[in-house]
Amino acid sequence: MDAVTRLEHECAQAWPALVDERLGDWRMRAAGGFTGRANSTLTCGDPGVDFPMALRRAAGFAERNGIQPTAHVVMGSKADAAMSEHGWVVNLDHPGGAESLVMTGPLTPGTYEGARIDDQPSPGWWELAAGTEQPSAAQRHVLSSMPGVAYGLVEQDGEVVAAVRGAVVGDLLHIARLAVRPLHRRQGLAAGLLKTLYAWAEAKGATRQALQVAEHNIAAIRLYETLGCTEHHRYRYWIPC
Incomplete structure (x- = not known):
């Protein structure tokens, strides 16, 4: 393979x-x-x-x-x-x-004040990461059915302002659903939350990371590049005519 x-x-x-x-x-x-x-x-x-x-x-x-x-x-x-x-x-x-x-890269663990990793998604995490506090059966299955999933978040004044999902497969940390509320962007929350997630994943045996990001999402691509990630390959979706 x-x-x-x-x-x-x-x-x-x-x-x-x-x-x-x-x-x-x-x-x-x-x-x-x-x-x-x-x-x-x-x-x-x-x-x-x-x-x-x-x-x-x-x-x-x-x-x-x-x-x-x-x-x-x-x-x-x-x-x-x-x-x-x-x-x-x-x-x-x-x-x-x-x-x-x-994109793939090494893990660069760190800490960020206010960031935490939960083993179950909270209503606030669901709302920011999936757009609803009452997820469908499909959303629950995709995001929370497998063991060993981390639900990272930063909470300020009782509101989840940043969220991410991490799942470890072998020695790979798969990252998804990274979201930061618009009023809290460009403050280092995303990078800080990811570094906190890296520390969690490293303790679970992960040594590398991977994520999928749309080509038009330049801000996310630049963020991951600052964390040591580079493009591994690309994919696209095809449908019948």
Whole structure:
């Protein structure tokens, strides 16, 4: 298994869909429409059937689970080169952006006054990280069903002003749902919270980090670069015409 495929599967393990069916090395995933990654077929590795059949199987899986057929495809891969030949197009209207970077880097642990790591998500964490204090079954499953998940937050005057989710898979810390309220940005909260999360992850055996970020989210990319992360590869979402 090459490094890109391995990393994509580690990230998928850290982001569990409600339904995750294997098609050879591919993962057909559905989670009630909550996030692109949890509602797409990860096309890394060998699907065990010819490519047109694999795409038909992926589309059929999506239709059975009530979601739009979507393929999560690493840019520059054999699958990426073949998608258009089989009637699929890049989903330029995808809510999270059609193209994303996967960034990786070392852990740089630290502390930040007011930051803490909880082992259960609080209502305030849900509200900031997921946009609701009453998450759906799909949101709960994706964000809180696996063991060993950290819910990092900074609270000021009784309000959660920064939040992040961290999940350790082997020696990898997977980072997601980083959010800071607009009035509290550019104050170092995000970097401080992440360094606090790194310390938690290091104690759990993690030695490296990975995250996915949309290409248009320049502020987030620059933040992670200051923490030692670099681009590992990119992926994009394809849908049938």
